[in-house]
Amino acid sequence: MKCESMSDSSEYHSNSKNKKITEFSYLLQRKWLRMMRRYFKHAFETCGIFTNYKKQIRQLSYDQMQEAIRMFIDIEFAYLKPFKDYIRFMKLEESLKTLILCDRYNKQEPIIEGLDFTILRNALNRFNTRNLITFFSDKSNSLLFVHYFEKSGPSDSEKQTDVQCSKLLEEMQMLYEEADKYVKLQWENFRQERYYETPVFHFNEEPNFLD
Numbered sequence: 001m002k003c004e005s006m007s008d009s010s011e012y013h014s015n016s017k018n019k020k021i022t023e024f025s026y027l028l029q030r031k032w033l034r035m036m037r038r039y040f041k042h043a044f045e046t047c048g049i050f051t052n053y054k055k056q057i058r059q060l061s062y063d064q065m066q067e068a069i070r071m072f073i074d075i076e077f078a079y080l081k082p083f084k085d086y087i088r089f090m091k092l093e094e095s096l097k098t099l100i101l102c103d104r105y106n107k108q109e110p111i112i113e114g115l116d117f118t119i120l121r122n123a124l125n126r127f128n129t130r131n132l133i134t135f136f137s138d139k140s141n142s143l144l145f146v147h148y149f150e151k152s153g154p155s156d157s158e159k160q161t162d163v164q165c166s167k168l169l170e171e172m173q174m175l176y177e178e179a180d181k182y183v184k185l186q187w188e189n190f191r192q193e194r195y196y197e198t199p200v201f202h203f204n205e206e207p208n209f210l211d
Helices: 004-013 022-043 053-059 062-076 084-090 092-104 118-124 129-137 139-158 166-193
Strands: none
Touching: 004 062, 022 062, 022 092, 022 118, 022 139, 022 166, 053 139, 062 092, 084 092, 084 139, 084 166, 092 118, 092 139, 118 129, 129 166
């Protein structure tokens, strides 16, 4: 499903003369995506599942990796724990694995079986408007970014020394607002499909993005 709001929002980046995203905007967009990936990778490695991540990760079977991802979701996305059907609907497990393991894309390991790194690697290495829209049009990627931004985005942006922090945060805020709209739309789609009552989410006293 195409994320129309993300497509429309590309005007935010447009140059008034040629309507193309500037090189500076590309830099900032690659920056936040790498920040988000680094956040989830670090959170996964240090969440208590592993005693020695770098050693154990090479020895995991496919099923063991699946179980580790499920355990991580229960920890990191505790507010979604009662809604297993929603997690499956959003395909959160697959997207998290792709994000966390993308540096192992060319290794012959059972833990990356079935994963397609194309969209993520295009966004990381060949960032343009089309790749941005494609990345966010995956509903689980939008959810991951909303979660990351609400938990750590602003504080992470303040720590960056190689870009102007205020501009980086401005870019992230714009993308957050668009991704948040898309996540809410997907929640409504899920509710209609499952005929659920609207739950009340509590996100560490942060805005409830699924209200």
